[in-house]
Amino acid sequence: MLKKVIIALLLVIALPFIIALFISDSYHVERHVVIEQPVEPVFSYIKHLKNQGNYSTWEQMDPNMKKTYTGEDGTVGFISTWHSDNPEVGAGEQEIIKIDENKRIDFELRFMEPFQSTDPAYMTTERVSQGTKVTWGFHGKMDYPINFMLFIMDFEQALGDDLQVGLNNLKEVLEGQKN
Template identity: 30%
Template sequence: MKFLKNFLIVIAVLAIALVIVGFFLPKMVHVERSIVINASQDKVFQQVNSFEDYNSWSPWYKLDPEAKYEYSGPDSGVGAMMSWDSEDSQVGSGSQKIIESQYPSLVKSELLFGEDPNPAYATFVLEELGPKETKVTWSFDADFGDNIIGRYFGLMMDSMLGPSYEEGLESLKAEIEK
């Protein structure tokens, strides 16, 4: 009985320690990757400012080509929206809506995943390096606020999302340069 009591005390102390440490973890998470595409800034902007051809380079489409997609709003720019629903847990369900579009250098989208009401944001920043050369930086930002589990999850976000962003940027480059 004494062993069980000591065991429960150790578990309680560990749980309290995890919660306390969690409050000191960063609330915000930022992941970003960049690539140089041999195309004009205008051509790259037209591609990322619309969901029309998104699945031609999206790393998540490749995970589940059978996912259901719906598009609403304008064809491009602010208000353009894409929703998806997948049986694959790596893809899940959610929506992405363009909330800011500054020709020819920035496109920002609000992301909602599943039932989570807290948005994340994906941003494309385009920098002209030459007449036919554009640096594309794709970033992801989320605020976990007081969500302790989310803050721990945020510690792993770069290693989980970064490779998908790299794959997506490589596919975007191939799609635009072909």
């Protein structure tokens, strides 16, 4: 009987490690919103990382987070660093790594707490009949065996919801500037 219990216990412990072997170690999240403004002022606003405090879900989770900046905002090489005691916000930095004016801005997110990871993110703008379509995207990677979390949690939904709230906030901010 004891032998069967030990074998069952070992199987329960090993199962997540076995499942993780067959699960993707990466994910991609993307959301968009249409803002009733021309592309140029929308892009000009989103390329400045300091403006994220006005719309980013994560920045709004902790208004007391410590932030520092290096370089000239809105240009390649600008770095925004944050540190929060809120574990949902954590600590890290975001660097602008590429700008295709009025089309796309690419960031590198370097998370330090509560986990360490370096992931690419981006925002794009596209002229549409109603104004400007803004897309916010994020690529993530979870090494084995942590990638098992992708099996039990819907990261696409959780992160996607946060991106969508941020985009909705951005729409409110930028459309409020029309008045």
